Amino acid sequence: MSRRTLKLGAVLLGVGGPGQHNTWLDPEIPSNASVDIGWYIARAKEAEAAKFDLVFIVDSQFITENSPHHYLSRLEPLTLLSAVATHTQHIGLVGTLTTSYNEPFNLARRLYSLDHISGGRAGWNVVTSGDAGTAGNYSRDEHYDYTTRYGRALEHIRVAQGLWDSYEADAFPRDRDARVFFDPSKQHTLDHKGEHFSVVGPLNLERSPQGQPVIFQAGDSEEGRDLGASVAEVIFTHAPTLERAKAFRTELRERAAAKGRNPDEVLILPGISLVIADTDEAARAKEDAKLGGKSFERALKELGRPFGWHDFTQYDLDAPFPDVAELGQRSFRTQADGITKLAKDNGYTLRQVVEHLSAAASSPFVGSPQTVADTIQHWFEEGGFDGINVTVNAPSEFALFTEQVLPILRERGVVRDEYDATTLRGNLGLPIPENRHTAARTQTPTEQQAEQQADEPAPTAALVP
Numbered sequence: 325m326s327r328r329t330l331k332l333g334a335v336l337l338g339v340g341g342p343g344q345h346n347t348w349l350d351p352e353i354p355s356n357a358s359v360d361i362g363w364y365i366a367r368a369k370e371a372e373a374a375k376f377d378l379v380f381i382v383d384s385q386f387i388t389e390n391s392p393h394h395y396l397s398r399l400e401p402l403t404l405l406s407a408v409a410t411h412t413q414h415i416g417l418v419g420t421l422t423t424s425y426n427e428p429f430n431l432a433r434r435l436y437s438l439d440h441i442s443g444g445r446a447g448w449n450v451v452t453s454g455d456a457g458t459a460g461n462y463s464r465d466e467h468y469d470y471t472t473r474y475g476r477a478l479e480h481i482r483v484a485q486g487l488w489d490s491y492e493a494d495a496f497p498r499d500r501d502a503r504v505f506f507d508p509s510k511q512h513t514l515d516h517k518g519e520h521f522s523v524v525g526p527l528n529l530e531r532s533p534q535g536q537p538v539i540f541q542a543g544d545s546e547e548g549r550d551l552g553a554s555v556a557e558v559i560f561t562h563a564p565t566l567e568r569a570k571a572f573r574t575e576l577r578e579r580a581a582a583k584g585r586n587p588d589e590v591l592i593l594p595g596i597s598l599v600i601a602d603t604d605e606a607a608r609a610k611e612d613a614k615l616g617g618k619s620f621e622r623a624l625k626e627l628g629r630p631f632g633w634h635d636f637t638q639y640d641l642d643a644p645f646p647d648v649a650e651l652g653q654r655s656f657r658t659q660a661d662g663i664t665k666l667a668k669d670n671g672y673t674l675r676q677v678v679e680h681l682s683a684a685a686s687s688p689f690v691g692s693p694q695t696v697a698d699t700i701q702h703w704f705e706e707g708g709f710d711g712i713n714v715t716v717n718a719p720s721e722f723a724l725f726t727e728q729v730l731p732i733l734r735e736r737g738v739v740r741d742e743y744d745a746t747t748l749r750g751n752l753g754l755p756i757p758e759n760r761h762t763a764a765r766t767q768t769p770t771e772q773q774a775e776q777q778a779d780e781p782a783p784t785a786a787l788v789p
Contacts, residue, residue: 331711378416390625409442416748418447423480444533444747490526553579569708597687630656693728
C-alpha cells in the first residue's frame, strides 16, 4: 500500500474574497485580476510547478454592492477552467456549480466537456446556493428551503453520474477498415424520473479518461454533512482547531462507512490561511497587521450575507445583537445560526460580534517556514485532514509556501515529489468509477438489483434530522 501523502489545493481569489478588504490594493495583484485569464493561467502554472493536485474556483450568482471585491466581477468557472486546461497538463480543475439553478443534463455535459478538454482533470464542487437572492435571477420568488435544496442536490448528482455512464469505454471502436464508428449496444439511455428531475439521456459525450469528474462538496449543516457522506469524494471545510478538524474528519468518515462507502475514498481538505515570514515573531506581526487593517465598515456589511444580505448598518452598534436568526433559514443557515449563538451565549453587541469575527480569523498556520511545515505535518499525521486548500492572491506570498515550506514537507515524505498520474482521480488516489452498464454484464441478477437500489436517490425526508 502506498504511503498517504498530503493533497494540495489552490483557491484562486483574484482581488480578494470575504474578509480580504485591502487585497486589491496590493500592487503585485492586477486590479482586474478576477477577470484576467492571464492571471489565472499564471497562478495555475505556478501551482502545477509546485505539484499541487488542483486549483479551485469558488462561485455564486447573486451579488450586492457590499459583496467582496472578487465576487463583484469574476469569470464563470467552467469557461475559466477550460482556458486554464489548455495551458496545463497535470493539475486538477475544480469549479463550483449549483444544483439549485442548473439542469442535470446541461451541467453534466458542460462539466464532462471540461473533463475531455483537460484529459480527465475536472472536478465539480457541488453547492446548493446559499445566497437566497439567487432565486430572483432564475425566475423564482423565493429560494428553495433546505430540505428541497439538498433533496434536489442528491438527485441532481445521481442523474449526472448516470449520464456520465451513457457510453461504455469501448463504445467507439472507430475502425475504418471495418467501417464501424461505434457500437450501439454500448450506448445507454438513462430514463430517469424522480421527484425533481426527468431526464431521458443519453449524454452525447463518450467516456472520459477518469470515467467521471471528481465530486467535491462543502456543507456544514446536518443536510450538508449527509450529502457529503453520501456522494462526495473530497469535502471542503474550515477547521479553526486541530480538535475540531479531527472530529469533523472522523464524523464524515463514519457517516460514509455507514452508507456502505470506503471512508478512505472520502478526502477532507479544509481551507487554511497561511502567514509566513523569516521568524515566528515576524509572521505574527504580519498577521496582526493584516487583521488590524480590515475595514470595520466592510466587515459590518459583509455580516449580512449569511442572513440573506440583511442590512446591519441600520442598527445601533452598541445595542444587543438584533434578533434576525430567521433571515438565515433560506440562506447560509448554519453560519447564521452560529453567529446568533455566539452573540447570545456571550451577550455581545453588534459591534462586539463584528470585532470578534474579525479577530477570529487568526490562523494556527502562522510562523517561519519550519513552524508552518511542522504545524501542517502535525495536523495531517494526527488525522486533522487529508489535504489543504491554500488561498492564492499575491504571487510572492504563494511562493513563500511553495519555495520554503513545501521543500521541508517533501523532504519528510509528507508531500509527493512528482505527479502520480495525468488525471485528477489518479493524483488524489481515488478509483475510477466502473461504468454501471459494463459492470452489469458480469453481475448476477441479485447483484444488479442491489446496485440499482444503491443508485436510487434517497427520499428527501431522509436528508432531514
